[in-house]
Amino acid sequence: MSTHHVKVTVNGAVKEADVEARTLLVHFLRETLGMTGTHIGCDTTSCGACAILLNGRAAKSCTVLAVQADGGEVMTVEGLAQNGKLHPIQEGFMEKHGLQCGFCTPGMMLSAVALLKQNPNPTEDEIRWGLSGNLCRCTGYMNIVKAVQYAAEKMKTQ
């Protein structure tokens, strides 16, 4: 069993810690760093509640080892708002009632941010396809799609 010193830039701030090789990135974020915005849902790479951006790409942090993120950049839901101002995707979820229980929301928003970065003008189909790795058990998909459309519009004018 090996332990490793990892240095990860999380939401722009460098974080360092010693971790066991088997520590999952999601546990590193939630337990080592105390950043509980990233949720653990299915724990089996299905639901996307734990989605984060790893070096700019959306990934399921329950299926990435913390050591794999060493030297890399992670963005979590805590990094979306800047200087007290909500990110357009957060505004979208608020305005369009994109959440009910809210459990899937952080992962949904990070996946949506990654999607909009790749495709700033997604069709409804492309949004649904882009979010197909994220499950909402309240089944609030209609409004989640609207929230992403809201964010896409808003980001065009910024």
Add this chain to the structure above:
Amino acid sequence: MIPPAFDYATPKTLREAVALLGQNPEAKILAGGHSLIPMMKFRLASPALLIDLNRLDSLAYLREEGGWLKIGAMTREADLDHSDLIQKKYPLLADTTRMIADPLVRNMATVGGNLAHADPANDHPAAMLAYGAQVVATGPKGERVIPIDQFFTGPFETALAHDEILTEIRIPAPRPGSGGAYMKVERKVGDFATAAVAAQISLGASSSCEYVGIGLTNVGLTPIKASKAEDALKGQKPDDANIRRAAQLASEAAEPASDYRGSEEYKRALVKTLAVRALRKAVERAKGG
């Protein structure tokens, strides 16, 4: 769920990775990790050492060279998704990649891992069988080439020796008049196939089939190459009757087991239907459609 304890190494070179593998009989290679890490969480795998290839950038590439499409084993599925070359010239590969898991998983998952894991439910194996691909295995003595139809030796078992790493996949560059398609039925996004069929066709001057490749997903203990179906269509015109005959032979090549995804009979019928659709689509694309 946290995996059982293990040691972890990040070799700086491929040679170092191969040496580490040779020294550690209980070691496993970590590629995208999206099959291995879940298996470790479930205690279906408990390697003593993980050798992480994710820092070997030299294993992530996609290029045409000497009549082959060469794919570095660590190329992410998402990179195929976003490649114009793949989308335009390798529609079977493009179809297949799009059906693997979900977009988040595809950002991490690798083509090499999908093959080396040798899960009969994985999608790339059938596509590679249909293409007549080769894989390159790198071991202590250097490289050797393994034809894909000799690669899958059992469920989760391959022709790789313990101290060999799958480093490259080679797909014959299709000549003009070629097309392919992958048809998969899954219960929901991210599920393994109930059944899926990969088809690749090249049409000759008289519009008959010069090359036919057909691979089947998740209907047996290994991915299946439907050789009799291929032979039945080779040299023939891809008309409806011939496609249906080949599809029937493909369904006879399947060895599905009844499970919660469907009965044996249902899966066999599904293979036939999917083979018809995949072959039709492959022909349509071969004709430039």
